[in-house]
Amino acid sequence: MNQSNISLPPECVLRKARSGDQWSIRLLVFSAKLDPTQLNWQQFWVIECDAYGGQSLRHLVACGQLRNFSGAQELGSLVVASAWRGRGLGTLLTQHLISTATQPLYLECLGQGLAEFYNRFGFVPISFADLPQFPKTKVSSALKDKFRFSQLAKKLLRVPVVFMEYRPNS
Numbered sequence: 001m002n003q004s005n006i007s008l009p010p011e012c013v014l015r016k017a018r019s020g021d022q023w024s025i026r027l028l029v030f031s032a033k034l035d036p037t038q039l040n041w042q043q044f045w046v047i048e049c050d051a052y053g054g055q056s057l058r059h060l061v062a063c064g065q066l067r068n069f070s071g072a073q074e075l076g077s078l079v080v081a082s083a084w085r086g087r088g089l090g091t092l093l094t095q096h097l098i099s100t101a102t103q104p105l106y107l108e109c110l111g112q113g114l115a116e117f118y119n120r121f122g123f124v125p126i127s128f129a130d131l132p133q134f135p136k137t138k139v140s141s142a143l144k145d146k147f148r149f150s151q152l153a154k155k156l157l158r159v160p161v162v163f164m165e166y167r168p169n170s
Helices: 019-031 089-100 112-119 138-157
Strands: 012-016 044-049 059-069 072-080 105-110 123-126 161-166
Touching: 012 089, 019 044, 019 059, 019 072, 044 089, 059 089, 072 089, 089 112, 105 112, 105 138, 112 123, 112 161, 138 161
Parallel strands: 072 105
Antiparallel strands: 012 044, 044 059, 059 072, 105 161, 123 161
């Protein structure tokens, strides 16, 4: 992974999501038109910022989650609020999520631009056929089913889905 010299702005904090963050996470995900169906606040990390110097005005400006499956994890729902883009928050959050992953890591994204963003961190595009066969458990089949649905949308509707696997030494 390419390390960057980007640091968190002093008015911001990176932290594990809390129960009270659920609606803010949902709003960020909806604003980015991402899949809102598998949002589990316990798996999210958030960046909370205060633009005015007062603690009472803190609000979530970025979020991302590591979805846990049997034998794999998926980096997903990574969003930075439009007003906060261009400050390296997406890079910081991506690096943090990668560093906390404990199993093989996958993601799916829309379009070549996002694929190039994730490629900077060691993700490489893979075909649906190259996705590993996960153990036949109810939990792990959910990841494969999720990717299968995206593959169907890619073929039938020409949705520009890119499947990626984290390979830090590539």
